Amino acid sequence: MFVEERHQLIISTLEKEGKIKVKDLSDRFNLTEDAIKKDLAILEKKGLLKRVYGGAVKTRNEFLFLNLEDRKKILTKEKQKIAEKAFSMIKENSTIFLDISTINIEICKMIIEAKLKVIIITNMIEILLKFLEADTDVEVIFIGGKLDNKNKEGFVGSYSIEQIKNFKYDIAFLGATGINMEEESISTYFLDDAICKKEIIRNSKKKYILIESQKLNIDGRVNFTTIKEIDSIITEKTKN
Structure with a gap:
């Protein structure tokens, strides 16, 4: 050889x-x-x-930060599959947190299309806008705070965290920059975002990480949880 x-x-x-x-x-x-x-x-x-x-x-690759519009254009089929799997887990009248994630935008569209009656809590601006544009019975609670000045996708910081603490969530769907399977750590790009995610996880009965499988070989800058602290990781390859 x-x-x-x-x-x-x-x-x-x-x-x-x-x-x-x-x-x-x-x-x-x-x-x-x-x-x-x-x-x-x-x-x-x-x-x-x-x-x-x-x-x-x-x-392991270090995450290359892209703005929201660019991220929405990549791995669209994978994101759609992940969103479909997550959507299938949602029950009517449940309280759901959708954090800052392009996959969560897809879940939001599915909720609107299905006319599902749920309570949505989010800190992502585009998700709020989707519900404002739609004819829906969904009750939406928007988390304010400090605007993320880097990418202007949503609100983070100490004031956002105080609002997140006020609610209990039946289920939370969270985005991530990457997962290190060896270290069992899950990371994101910005510190303020990581702190918000920690609080969301702390106040949720069920918590799921939504992530494309290729990000299993990527590291973000800040760890916000471990695999043991969440219920499951949902990728386009995960069996439903």
């Missing part, structure tokens, strides 16, 4: 399993562990993996 072919198989295995062990690769390719370590060192220099004790893990 050529070296390049072996390297491709190593990367392919890593993509499927998320991590690899030197010993397992040594047995698989009938090579010494030192030879495998040299392979991993070469692949690490190319930025294709990160070496750890006894093996290697996938490299």
Whole structure:
């Protein structure tokens, strides 16, 4: 087997399993562990993996921030599938928090189209506007506070948190920048957004992270919860 072919198989295995062990690769390719370590060192220099004790893990990408309009244009099919799965979990007369997330915009549209009678609480401006434009019986409570000056998508900060604390939510759907499955951490891009999400989770009976599967290899700047603290992660690949 050529070296390049072996390297491709190593990367392919890593993509499927998320991590690899030197010993397992040594047995698989009938090579010494030192030879495998040299392979991993070469692949690490190319930025294709990160070496750890006894093996290697996938490299993680840092999130590239995009504004709302740009985010709405990417992974639209995936977002639609995720929104459909989340929508199927909503019961009439329940109180739902939709935080700042392009997927939650899709859920909002589905609620309006289905004429579902629910209470929606949100801090996202576009979600509020969707309900203002629609003929709907949905009761909408809007969380105000400090306008997020970076992207102007919604309200965050201490005043928003005080309002979030005033309610109990049957279910919360939250967006995320990324999930680190190894560390079991879930992150977002801005600190104020992270603090709001923490409070939403604290006051919700059921809490779900809505995220495209490709973000399972992305890290945001600020961790706001762990996998153990939520009920489930919903991706376009999640079985309903």
